[in-house]
Amino acid sequence: MEKRDKRKHPFTLRVSILFLLIFFLFTILIFRLGVVQILNGDSFQAEIDRTTQDTTKMPVPRGRIYDRYHRVIVDNQPLYAITYMPAKGVQAQERLEVAEKLSTFISMYHGKNKQAQLDTLTLRDKKEYWYLKHIDEAKKRLMEKEVASMDPSEQYSTILKRINKEEVNDITEEQLNIILIKKELDKAMTLTPHIVKNEGVTPSEFAKVSEHLHELPGINATTDWKRAYPYGDTIKKLLGSITSHKEGILKDKKDFYLTRGYSPNDRVGKSGLEEQYEAVLRGRKEQMKYTINKRGEIVDSNIVVEGQQGKDLVLTIDIALQEKVDQIVRDELKAIIKKYPYENRHMEDALAVVLNPKTGELLAVSGQHYDRKQNAFRNTAYKALYDQHIPGSAVKGATVLAGYQSAVIAPGDTFYDKPLKIKGTPEKSSYTDSSLGLLNDQDALKRSSNVYMFYIALRMGGEYHYQYNQPVTFQKEAFQEMRNYFSQFGLGVQTGVDYPYEGTGYKGPNPVAGNLLDFAIGQYDTYTTMQLAQYVSTIANDGLRVRPHFLKEIRLPNPSEKQLGSLFKSVNTDVLNRVEMSQSQIKRVQEGFRRVYQEPGGTAYREFGDKSYNPAGKTGTAENEINGNYTENLTLIGYAPFDHPEVAFAIVVPHTGKGEHVNNKIGERIMDAYFELKEERREPKDKEQTE
Known part of the structure; x- marks a missing residue:
């Protein structure tokens, strides 16, 4: 008995040790769980x-x-x-699934836009769609060695290259619609709504998408605007x-x-x-x-x-006047082209600017381009600020004032108008080869004498003793001097108009005597219609050059669409500079401009001589060439009333072949329209006061 008990003891001891070890491990585990639950439970739950x-x-x-x-x-x-706003981490396959579901409710192409939309799809777009639909098959196109040596983007690009064009040729119209949708979904940024479709969303499409939003993660049916x-x-x-x-x-x-x-x-x-x-x-x-x-x-x-x-x-625009000005320009341009189609084959445009000379407020800016092939007009109002043309005699007011300021002429000085010639150059004259006779400064403006302006230019160049067909003394600095005077009126410089871009004109590069003579009559440098409008406004405004502007006020948004919000900012008159010439000198040019319009012999008397609104201004004709053919630029500047100007304008009709004073006709009708509208606006008030 005693021996048998001794044999069992080692086994019992080992079992006891094992149980003790197990107990110890469980104790550690329970302790660890306690620490996790009691001490770190909150932090772990927060992480979850x-x-x-x-x-x-x-x-x-x-x-x-x-x-x-x-x-x-x-x-x-x-x-x-229909918009899409993806959550973070959305993958291409998930976007494809959304596109497939969405395609059952909307079509990305409709009517005339169908082919245009389909044309936006590239071969790569179709291959990418095929890849997502056949990922396992596509991946087999790479060998194991290639996979090991390429990063994921290289693998993807290589697979796309190995998808044959023939494999995507049988893509159906329904699948193309899916691809178009997915292209839009791919553009969306995380948590930023992206327009999938807004043009052409039908009420039916909108309703269907709205009903199935729960099936379309990230998709929303909302409203947009155009x-x-x-x-x-x-x-x-x-x-x-x-x-x-x-x-x-x-x-x-x-x-x-x-x-x-x-x-x-x-x-x-x-x-x-x-x-x-x-x-x-x-x-x-x-x-x-x-x-x-x-x-x-x-x-x-x-x-x-x-x-x-x-x-x-x-x-500042008066849309009613703007519509009338556009119509007038179209009417007169079409009429003259129809009357002389061959002579006016290069004539395509007419430009007009109407503004308040005191404030610079632009009331109407028109540009009309006639397309002969379509027999239709296009609105090209921006050309009044962009396109630059030789203005002709319209600038002679600035030439006379430059003559005063440079002291080469004095008010009332006279010259005899007859053809003039500098040796080695062609003869120059006024619009007629014969003499206009003895003219003072004001009648030189009235009759549009070129010769009077030539003498001013010669004297500014240092030549006081001109003789027919003889060389002349000429100082090149005179070119810049005259340009400096012109710039005070806004000619050759920025007008300051509130617009992203405006032309400033082309300055001729060769400062020789003959070219200065041409400059003095508006036959050398080029200007925009807006510059001409600022120039005539400066003369009408007694020498104050103001900035032309489109903006009158900024208003705060109003929830009610029926009325404007409160005033946020108003635009005041901005005076850019005062010309150096004296008031008396400016008054003489103003009087010369009045004679142009209101006295017999004035170059605009036929159209304006009987007008009650007391107009003044200057005509212009500039010789021009296009495609080797002789043409003329017809210009007109003006303002009214003469004594208290409230409206000024500039008109340019380039490349006419046979114009018949189309510039004057446009100007006359524009001024008539302005004062007629003014009277119409006044009548209701007068009636109320009478009642």
Whole structure:
């Protein structure tokens, strides 16, 4: 018995030790679990429940644009829109699944736009779609050695290259629709709504998407807007345009916009006044804060900054006058081309600027281009600021004033108008080869004497003893001196107009005597119609040059679309400079301009001699050449009333072959229209006072 008990003891001891070890391990495990549960439980639970918060900015409609009488000329037209806002970490395969579901509810092409949309798809787009639909098969196109030596992007590019064109040729129209949708989904940034479709979203499509939003992660059915123009093409080219969602911010200004809170797919003004006043029209984006869990799902959202529609612009433009000016320019241009089609085969454009000479407020800016092939007109109002033409005699007021200021002539000085010739150069004369007789400064303007201006130029160049067909003394500095005088009126320099771009004219490069004579009669340097309008306004305004401007006021947005919001800013008259000439000298030129319009023998007397609104101004004809053919630029500047100017204008009709004073006819009708509209606006007030 005793021996048997001794044999069992080692085994019992080992079992006891094993149980003791197990007990010890369980004790450690229980202790560890206790530490986790009691001491670190909250932190671990927080990690499980961890979320992140991101803020995104939501675009708002742009401000409206009104004319000076508060008529809406640019509005926002509401649209149905389908948007996509992906959560973090969404992969291409997931976007394809969304696109496939969404394609059962919307079509990305409709009507005339179908082929245009399909043309945007590239071979690579189709290959990428094929890849996602055949991933396993596609990956077999790489050997193991290639996989080992390439990074993922190289692998993907190589696979796409090895997908044959024939393999994607049988893609159906329904699949093409899916690809178009996915292309838009791919452009979306995390937590930033991206427009998938807004143009052409039908009520049916909108309703179907709205009903199935739970099946379409990231998709929303909402509203958008597009620019609307109640007055059609009238002034539309000056108003400018904005980019589409697909274009987004302008690539050449990407950094500029991104540093100012824009998103890549934001619409911005890309031309005209939309570009000039982008910062005003854009508004304040709504800022939305999203709470996102570890799986990338949005679990909460709230608005942290209320959005505000862009501020509204009130322009100086009178849209009723603008429509009339456009129609007048079209009528007269078409009539003269129809009457003399061959002679005027190079004639295509007519330009006009109408403004208040005292304030610089632009009332109408017109440009009409006649397309012979289409037998139709295009609105090209921007050409009044861009295109530069030789103006002819319209600048003679500046020449006379330059003569006064340089002391080469005195008020009342006379010259005998007869042909003039510098040795080695062609003979020069006024518009008639015969003599206009003895003329003083004012009658030289009235009769548009070239010879009188030639004598001013010769004297400014140092030649006081001119003889027919003999060499002349000439100081080249006279060219810059006369240009300096002209620049005081806005000729050859920027007018300062509030627009993204304006031409400043071309300066002829050869400062010889004959060219200075041509310069003095507007036959050398070129100017824009806007520059001519500022020039005549400066004379009408007793020598004060004011900045022309389109903007009259900025208004705060108003929730009620029926009335304007409160005034945010008004634009005051900006005087750029006062010309150096004395008031008495300016008065003499003003009187010369009055004689042009109101006295027999004046070059615009036929059209303006009987007008009650007391006009003044200057005509111009400049010899020109296009494609080896002789043409003329016809210009006209003017203002009224002579004693208290309230309206001024400039007109340029380039490349006429047989114009029959089309410039004067346009100017006459524009002035008539201005004063007729003024009378119409006054009549209702008069009636109310009478009642």
